[in-house]
Amino acid sequence: MNIRVGQGFDSHRFVEGRKLILGGVEIPYEKGLLGHSDADALTHAVIDAILGAMAEGDIGAHFPDTDPQYKNASSLRLLKQTLELCRDKGFEVVNIDATIICQAPKLRPHIESMRASLVNAGLPSISIKAKTNEGMGFIGRREGLAAIAVCLLQKH
Numbered sequence: 001m002n003i004r005v006g007q008g009f010d011s012h013r014f015v016e017g018r019k020l021i022l023g024g025v026e027i028p029y030e031k032g033l034l035g036h037s038d039a040d041a042l043t044h045a046v047i048d049a050i051l052g053a054m055a056e057g058d059i060g061a062h063f064p065d066t067d068p069q070y071k072n073a074s075s076l077r078l079l080k081q082t083l084e085l086c087r088d089k090g091f092e093v094v095n096i097d098a099t100i101i102c103q104a105p106k107l108r109p110h111i112e113s114m115r116a117s118l119v120n121a122g123l124p125s126i127s128i129k130a131k132t133n134e135g136m137g138f139i140g141r142r143e144g145l146a147a148i149a150v151c152l153l154q155k156h
């Protein structure tokens, strides 16, 4: 069976004066996520899941946060480059399932936009779920959010 599974995780801290971008979609909120790129934790978890399934290392190795070309970069661009690598290696994404863990803002109204944005960036199929952390820990205190993703790849 020429199939591979990979998983990805990411978290970023909320700060004032940044946009909140998830899955390439700008979500209205009083704070945004801190990071070298646009800090799109959902897209970063998806990229790491794809890289993991190929056993090609992680996002930091491919898109270093010391590289000025990725400063404030759209993570959708990084996803497109990851999908190019995938094609070059003879892999195809079958599906992705992701969960965002975020106390606030409520993400459910934005899930369809995030799915459409990621499909537009080249993913064939993505499921996105959103949960709170029931008020516990750094997520519950609204200090940041986290995202996890699982990816299935098929080799041609």
Ligand code: MG
Pocket: 010, 011, 012, 035, 039, 040, 041, 044
């Ligand atoms: Mg990240």
